[in-house]
Structures are given as C-alpha cells and as structure tokens.
Amino acid sequence: MSGAQKYIERDLDCNDTQIEILVGILDLYSLVGSAAAGRTSDWIGRRYTIVLAGAIFFVGAILMGFATNYAFLMVGRFVAGIGVGYALMIAPVYTAEVSPASARGFLTSFPEVFINVGILLGYVSNYTFSKLPLHLGCFEESKLRLAGIKEAAGIPKDFNDDVVQVSKRSHGEGIWKELLIHPTPIVRHILLAAVGIHFFQQASGIDAVVLYSVRIFEKAGIVKDTPQLLATIAVGFVKTMFILVATFFLDKIGRRPLLLASIGGMIASLTTLGFALTIIDHSDHKITWAIALCFIGILSYVAFFSIGMGPITWVYSSEIFPLRLRAQGCSMGVAMNRVVSGIIGMTFISLYKAISIGGAFFVFTGFAAIGFIFFYTLYPETRGKNLEEVEKVFGTFFRWISRQAELDRQKEAAAAEK
Numbered sequence: 001m002s003g004a005q006k007y008i009e010r011d012l013d014c015n016d017t018q019i020e021i022l023v024g025i026l027d028l029y030s031l032v033g034s035a036a037a038g039r040t041s042d043w044i045g046r047r048y049t050i051v052l053a054g055a056i057f058f059v060g061a062i063l064m065g066f067a068t069n070y071a072f073l074m075v076g077r078f079v080a081g082i083g084v085g086y087a088l089m090i091a092p093v094y095t096a097e098v099s100p101a102s103a104r105g106f107l108t109s110f111p112e113v114f115i116n117v118g119i120l121l122g123y124v125s126n127y128t129f130s131k132l133p134l135h136l137g138c139f140e141e142s143k144l145r146l147a148g149i150k151e152a153a154g155i156p157k158d159f160n161d162d163v164v165q166v167s168k169r170s171h172g173e174g175i176w177k178e179l180l181i182h183p184t185p186i187v188r189h190i191l192l193a194a195v196g197i198h199f200f201q202q203a204s205g206i207d208a209v210v211l212y213s214v215r216i217f218e219k220a221g222i223v224k225d226t227p228q229l230l231a232t233i234a235v236g237f238v239k240t241m242f243i244l245v246a247t248f249f250l251d252k253i254g255r256r257p258l259l260l261a262s263i264g265g266m267i268a269s270l271t272t273l274g275f276a277l278t279i280i281d282h283s284d285h286k287i288t289w290a291i292a293l294c295f296i297g298i299l300s301y302v303a304f305f306s307i308g309m310g311p312i313t314w315v316y317s318s319e320i321f322p323l324r325l326r327a328q329g330c331s332m333g334v335a336m337n338r339v340v341s342g343i344i345g346m347t348f349i350s351l352y353k354a355i356s357i358g359g360a361f362f363v364f365t366g367f368a369a370i371g372f373i374f375f376y377t378l379y380p381e382t383r384g385k386n387l388e389e390v391e392k393v394f395g396t397f398f399r400w401i402s403r404q405a406e407l408d409r410q411k412e413a414a415a416a417e418k
Helices: 004-012 016-044 046-065 070-098 101-108 110-129 135-153 173-181 185-203 206-211 213-220 225-253 255-281 288-319 323-355 357-378 387-393 397-417
Strands: none
Touching: 004 016, 004 070, 016 046, 016 070, 046 070, 070 110, 173 185, 173 323, 185 206, 185 288, 185 323, 185 357, 185 397, 206 213, 206 225, 206 288, 206 323, 213 225, 213 255, 213 288, 225 255, 225 288, 255 288, 255 357, 288 323, 323 357, 357 397, 387 397
C-alpha cells in the first residue's frame, strides 16, 4: 500500500481519511481470519488451512485489482484481511510443529523473513507498475479508438447499442473485386506489401533451416546423433528467446527499422552459412572453424529472423488493410506464406542435391537481398498509427516517404491550431 495509495487516491478520487482507513483497516479485518483459523486448522488440518489462506489472499487481490470505486476496494481489502489473519496464525504454528527442537526458533522466524521479502517485492512492483497508465487515461483513448472504428465501419457516431444490425451482403464478390480486379492505388500498394512480406518471409529459407536443421548440421560435419539434436535445441532456444525480445521492441523501435535490421542480419548470416558449407563440401577433411562458422551462421540467422521478419510479417500484414478488406486481404497473405513454405519444404533436398548445400543457401541469400530492397523502397512505418490511419500512407508506392512527411506536417499544423 505504500506506493499504491497515491495512485488509488488519484484513480478513485479518495481523500486522506479514506486512504488512512483503507491502509490501516487490514489489521482489524485480519482479526476475523485469525479468530477463525484455529478452529479451521483443527477441522481441515494445518496444510489445507495454509492452502485456504493462499486462496483467500488470491481472491482478495483480484477483487482489489478490479475495484472501480472505494466501496468495492474495501470489500477486496476485507477479503485480503481475512487471508492475512489466517496466514499470521497458521504459518508459525505449522512451522513450530514440524520443526526439530534444535532449529525451531530459526525456522519459526522464517515467516517474518519472508514477510519482509514480500514488502521489498511490493516496493519493486510499485515502481514497475507506476509506468502503467491510469484507468481514466486508457478509457479516453478507448473512446477515440471506438470512434475511429465506427467511422471505418460506417456506423453512426451516436450509435451505442451492443449489437449492430447490418444489411445482407454478398459472399464477398465485391471485396474480391476491389482487391484483385479493380483495386485503387492504395489497395494495390497494401496488397503488394502484405503478400510480398509473406513471400519473402518464407523465400528467405526459414523453413529449410527449421525443418532440415539436423540434415544441415550433418552436412556441416556434425555427424553424431546426440550433438545434432543438441544443436537443434540451441536453434529452438535462440529462436524463442529472440521472438520474446522482438515483442518488447516492436512498439518502441517500430516495424520498419526492426524489419530492415532483421533481413540485413539474415543476409549476412545466410552468406556466412553458404560460404562455410561450401568450404566443408569441397574439403576432404574436417575443418573445425568452418563447422563452428556454420553453427554460428544458423544461430544468428534464426535470431535475426525471430527479432524482425518472423513476428513483423504477421503484425504488418494484419494492420495495413482497411477494415472492409482486412479478412480477405490477410487470407491472401497467409495463402502465399503457406504455398512458398510448402514448396521449400518439398524441394529443399532436391535443391541442395542439384546445386550443393552451400548453393541452396546462396539462393536464399538472393531472395533475402531482393526482399531488403523491396522492404526499403515500399514499406512505410506503421508504429503509433491506429488501424484506420495506416492506409493513408499507402498508395504512392516508391513515393511513400514524401507522403508520410506531408501527413506529419498536417498533423503538426492541426496540433498547432488547437
């Protein structure tokens, strides 16, 4: 409560008297729990009483977290107080009963030790959660977001019912016509970007590495089963870790910088991998440094893929279509993704047998290089824009940078007028 109370005061508009009652009344509420804990522990046993105390704590925390007013918060505080009473009574009793006499004092003091650890963690969580926006700020933001969605969907701004009655529509013929037969420049640019990013995600060879990693390691000179499988675990671990890293940076750095850095790193990694595999393929003895270079090349490739190309493909293609075209447009991107993935999966062995394993990765390098040029020239940044604003930067193809600059000037002018 030390750090939380200032935000409770702001969010729920509490006065000082209400805050001090809220903070201090937990001790009084805990009397209920401590009074009931003795009888309960004799009835259901010490162990299950500890479990019950934890469950009550959990429910109290949930109630306080969902509190929308002071009265609701006090209910949650009351439930949490009962949990405190149960825990303060049962923890030392259980510890004393199970401890040997020689260590009873030491072990029975542990609840107090961990109470203070919990307080420390409370201070840390106060600092961490202080960066989150207040509920009111989110609610203003959500109203603006809803207004934008209504405008895009053609719903009147003053319409607030839960269900929107829509007229009967065709089975999508009009949408497919708008996407494929008579697309506007904006739709054509968006469709090209969405389908293109899915194509290059797979054409740069990720499924070849994921599906045939054991075979690639074998070609690299790692011939025993156990090292091969351990190497594939390393690939999976690196891939997972860097996807987690990407989730933290997508909205901080932006889609475009991460995408370009990702595919640039993939090009370097694929080149390294192709070179090392070619050296090994043309050598009649084991070359340790080339094997190590292959391993590093594969790990760096999946790392660079996971930090950008992997997640951004799905994010970018799902956020650039206007609402009316989003479902069908995204489905076209996914269809391209699966087709290219299937082709690579079914032809990789034949490909490297025809042109060598190193040559296969040089082919993937070529696709990645073309993809870099494609992304650099045609892909606007979408970070910080709501889904309805995104389409405004499309439609000018290679001139999107000047279009973006024009929109920025308009936004600055509008802000200055306000």
